Amino acid sequence: MKFSHSLLSISFSLLLSGISLGQVTQETPPKKDQTNNTKNTEEPKEKIPLVPPRAIPVEDDEPEVKKLTPGVFIPSGGTATLTEQADIDLFTKGKDIGNVQNNPKLPYRRLVQRTMMPTEKRPSYGFTLTFDDQLVSETPSDGLAIDIVKDLAPLRARSIFFANVPMVSGKSVNGIMVRNKSSAKRLAACKKLLESKREEFIKIIRSLIRVKSPADANGNAEYACEVYNHTAFHQNMSRLKVGSDRYKMCIMGIEFIEECLDAAYLAERPGWERARYFRFPFLHAPKYAETKAALNKTFTELGLISLGETQDSKDFDNFSHKQAYASLMAAKQNKRYNPKYGKYGQTEKPIALFHTKTWPKIKRGVIKAIISK
Numbered sequence: 001m002k003f004s005h006s007l008l009s010i011s012f013s014l015l016l017s018g019i020s021l022g023q024v025t026q027e028t029p030p031k032k033d034q035t036n037n038t039k040n041t042e043e044p045k046e047k048i049p050l051v052p053p054r055a056i057p058v059e060d061d062e063p064e065v066k067k068l069t070p071g072v073f074i075p076s077g078g079t080a081t082l083t084e085q086a087d088i089d090l091f092t093k094g095k096d097i098g099n100v101q102n103n104p105k106l107p108y109r110r111l112v113q114r115t116m117m118p119t120e121k122r123p124s125y126g127f128t129l130t131f132d133d134q135l136v137s138e139t140p141s142d143g144l145a146i147d148i149v150k151d152l153a154p155l156r157a158r159s160i161f162f163a164n165v166p167m168v169s170g171k172s173v174n175g176i177m178v179r180n181k182s183s184a185k186r187l188a189a190c191k192k193l194l195e196s197k198r199e200e201f202i203k204i205i206r207s208l209i210r211v212k213s214p215a216d217a218n219g220n221a222e223y224a225c226e227v228y229n230h231t232a233f234h235q236n237m238s239r240l241k242v243g244s245d246r247y248k249m250c251i252m253g254i255e256f257i258e259e260c261l262d263a264a265y266l267a268e269r270p271g272w273e274r275a276r277y278f279r280f281p282f283l284h285a286p287k288y289a290e291t292k293a294a295l296n297k298t299f300t301e302l303g304l305i306s307l308g309e310t311q312d313s314k315d316f317d318n319f320s321h322k323q324a325y326a327s328l329m330a331a332k333q334n335k336r337y338n339p340k341y342g343k344y345g346q347t348e349k350p351i352a353l354f355h356t357k358t359w360p361k362i363k364r365g366v367i368k369a370i371i372s373k
């Protein structure tokens with residue numbers, strides 16, 4: 001893989017900041033309408049002459065670097081989206097790009113929880129829609145991820161899911177802790193439980209990521225959905241201690257989700273190098289310095305970038321379509337939103353956080369915001 005100067009400098013910054021670029025840049029399988037663009041982003045912008053200028057033949061038959069023309073189809077998640085200055089800033093250590101609470105006194109959140117998705121273009125309707133937790137539910141009144149995708153895809157709106165493993169929770173971890181006395185037995189029980197879910201989980205992910213929005217006038221169709229990592233068990237990670245059994249099970253679960261996502265994407269989108277995002281359950285990053293350092297190392301190895309939000313709907317409190325609508329209308333004006341304080345601060349690429357199961361209750365407000373000017 002060739003790197004442009006800008007990508008190299010990003011890689012360097014990433015090394016400094018301890019975050020891996022490798023998994024962030026996505027190369028989509030070449031299609032005839034995007035090949036030129038992909039090439040463009042990978043070729044150096046300025047060629048450094050190896051010989052003095054006079055010795056260069058007048059007719060240089062080297063192919064020209066093609067300029068990106070408006071109207072060229074860039075699929076969401078393409079490498080080209082990394083060229084924006086904002087995305088370069090994202091990986092520059094010490095650069096203040098905002099954080100979840102917009103409070104500069106939270107250095108760790110600035111380091112780990114980002115509020116931009118470098119691989120997502122800002123859509124025409126103004127905000128990136130993310131949905132957390134279980135993709136499926138046994139409770140009939142709960143929303144399902146596939147319903148969200150089917151409702152939003154016709155509007156050419158993308159649904160981004162942060163998923164846990166179906167039908168397990170923090171209680172599963174507590175149960176494993178109580179029933180097994182040794183570390184080895186606990187980890188084995190955790191592995192067994194996760195393995196029993198693998199096939200079903202991959203199948204659910206596949207059913208989502210294969211959906212496309214209707215093609216535009218040029219025949220280009222976007223994938224309507226992506227799935228990312230929200231831990232297997234939705235544990236609160238704030239008090240995790242490195243080396244503890246709970247920590248090991250948590251990491252095992254995070255790795256398990258990555259494996260299932262890899263398998264699902266490989267099956268549905270061969271050749272697609274997916275982005276890798278992570279969201280902390282309850283947005284709670286670990287408190288302890290040692291845990292933070294270990295986790296940052298794991299994230300780097302897995303290529304995970306932690307994502308926060310700028311448009312908090314607090315829908316788990318009020319299940320309100322009005323709240324959802326208000327937060328998304330604030331996003332259109334580049335404002336962050338908090339249900340308690342209303343609009344505040346500023347955001348260039350608003351990220352809304354909802355919960356998959358609340359979809360039947362918030363759907364009206366989300367769709368109204370998508371279609372309103």
Ligand SMILES: [Zn+2]
Nearest residue numbers: 132133281282
């Ligand atoms: Zn969650």
